[in-house]
Amino acid sequence: MKVLKEKILKYGRVYPGNILKVDSFLNHQIDMRLITEMGGEFARRYSGCGVNKVLTIEASGIILAGVVACEMCLPMLFAKKAPTKNISDDVYTTSVMSYTHGRVYDIFVSKEFLLSTDRVLIIDDFLANGVAIEGLSELIRQAGATLVGCGIAIEKGFQDGGKRLRGKGIRIESLVTVDGMTDNALTFAE
Amino acid sequence: MKVLKEKILKYGRVYPGNILKVDSFLNHQIDMRLITEMGGEFARRYSGCGVNKVLTIEASGIILAGVVACEMCLPMLFAKKAPTKNISDDVYTTSVMSYTHGRVYDIFVSKEFLLSTDRVLIIDDFLANGVAIEGLSELIRQAGATLVGCGIAIEKGFQDGGKRLRGKGIRIESLVTVDGMTDNALTFAE
Numbered sequence: 001m002k003v004l005k006e007k008i009l010k011y012g013r014v015y016p017g018n019i020l021k022v023d024s025f026l027n028h029q030i031d032m033r034l035i036t037e038m039g040g041e042f043a044r045r046y047s048g049c050g051v052n053k054v055l056t057i058e059a060s061g062i063i064l065a066g067v068v069a070c071e072m073c074l075p076m077l078f079a080k081k082a083p084t085k086n087i088s089d090d091v092y093t094t095s096v097m098s099y100t101h102g103r104v105y106d107i108f109v110s111k112e113f114l115l116s117t118d119r120v121l122i123i124d125d126f127l128a129n130g131v132a133i134e135g136l137s138e139l140i141r142q143a144g145a146t147l148v149g150c151g152i153a154i155e156k157g158f159q160d161g162g163k164r165l166r167g168k169g170i171r172i173e174s175l176v177t178v179d180g181m182t183d184n185a186l187t188f189a190e
Numbered sequence: 191m192k193v194l195k196e197k198i199l200k201y202g203r204v205y206p207g208n209i210l211k212v213d214s215f216l217n218h219q220i221d222m223r224l225i226t227e228m229g230g231e232f233a234r235r236y237s238g239c240g241v242n243k244v245l246t247i248e249a250s251g252i253i254l255a256g257v258v259a260c261e262m263c264l265p266m267l268f269a270k271k272a273p274t275k276n277i278s279d280d281v282y283t284t285s286v287m288s289y290t291h292g293r294v295y296d297i298f299v300s301k302e303f304l305l306s307t308d309r310v311l312i313i314d315d316f317l318a319n320g321v322a323i324e325g326l327s328e329l330i331r332q333a334g335a336t337l338v339g340c341g342i343a344i345e346k347g348f349q350d351g352g353k354r355l356r357g358k359g360i361r362i363e364s365l366v367t368v369d370g371m372t373d374n375a376l377t378f379a380e
Binding site: 023024028029030031032033035036058059062063066067069070073074075076077078080081082101109110112113 | 213214218219220221222223225226248249252253256257259260263264265266267268270271272291299300302303
């Protein structure tokens with residue numbers, strides 16, 4: 001997706017440890033016009049697939065997933081990361097290793113909002129090692145729901161998540177794939 | 191706001207400890223059509239006020255703030271709750287007591303995204319004791335920016351946050367004010 005690639009080249013910053021910071025437009029300060037375009041693109045790619053629910057994980061996936069859900073006239077559900085007094089005990093849950101935060105955390109969704117009849121589109125901002133997507137897939141599996149596919153803003157093609165998930169037969173649509181991040185320079189696939 | 195009040199009466203659930211669960215449409219599973227209507231209402235109430243940035247706090251404020259920002263053609267910024275490797279050290283930060291989670295946490299925004307020239311609209315899903323709004327106000331104060339006002343989906347009128355913030359001269363616009371929550375029954379203001 002050209003507009004996202006240009007935005008990354010202009011405003012993204014590369015740091016040691018394969019960290020690509022896009023917090024000026026994607027996951028801290030949000031460029032709503034860009035997000036709306038991105039959401040529209042996912043809606044087009046997954047139109048006619050019978051999706052009835054959009055699923056993401058807090059916090060940085062929420063805004064993009066919301067825009068996709070809005071475009072597709074569907075409800076959006078976001079998995080939460082830690083138990084609160086406000087959430088039912090009646091949840092599907094699994095553990096996810098966060099490399100960003102350097103720790104393992106639990107994610108969960110209320111059972112009442114993820115049904116065996118649901119056909120789910122997962123949306124997230126990044127795909128690197130794939131553990132967040134695998135965690136969300138596991139919640140879908142526990143519910144007996146169907147994973148239609150994933151929509152990813154930025155895939156790190158040099159990490160193994162995309163390959164592993166596609167190897168399991170999961171459809172992954174990435175708007176931009178970064179193939180290399182070295183010496184403050186980015187290279188893109190295609 | 192009639193449509194939100196009806197939704198709360200139909201789907202909201204009251205639990206001991208003044209907990210109002212609205213996670214079927216507002217802060218876990220999201221009804222995007224409702225959120226879009228709510229966002230439009232805030233945009234109308236704050237039109238012509240010179241707002242140039244919408245600020246919220248992760249995670250449950252993000253989707254509503256995003257819709258408001260989209261309606262007003264502005265960027266949205268969300269304060270984060272815990273340090274990550276992906277965020278600059280160059281942040282405005284303060285501590286907030288979460289009664290929902292029963293602990294104190296730090297919130298922060300990158301200094302580069304909150305400027306002294308900014309005129310900020312704070313958006314959040316709930317206003318109860320007001321500590322989250324006070325935390326966001328403190329970040330705005332540190333930046334030397336201007337707080338134009340706050341837009342709240344559901345104000346708990348029987349807790350002191352709204353009164354205390356208005357007493358400081360802060361403009362608060364709540365779409366719905368719950369005046370009482372007892373014995374599984376809700377009463378609304380006006």
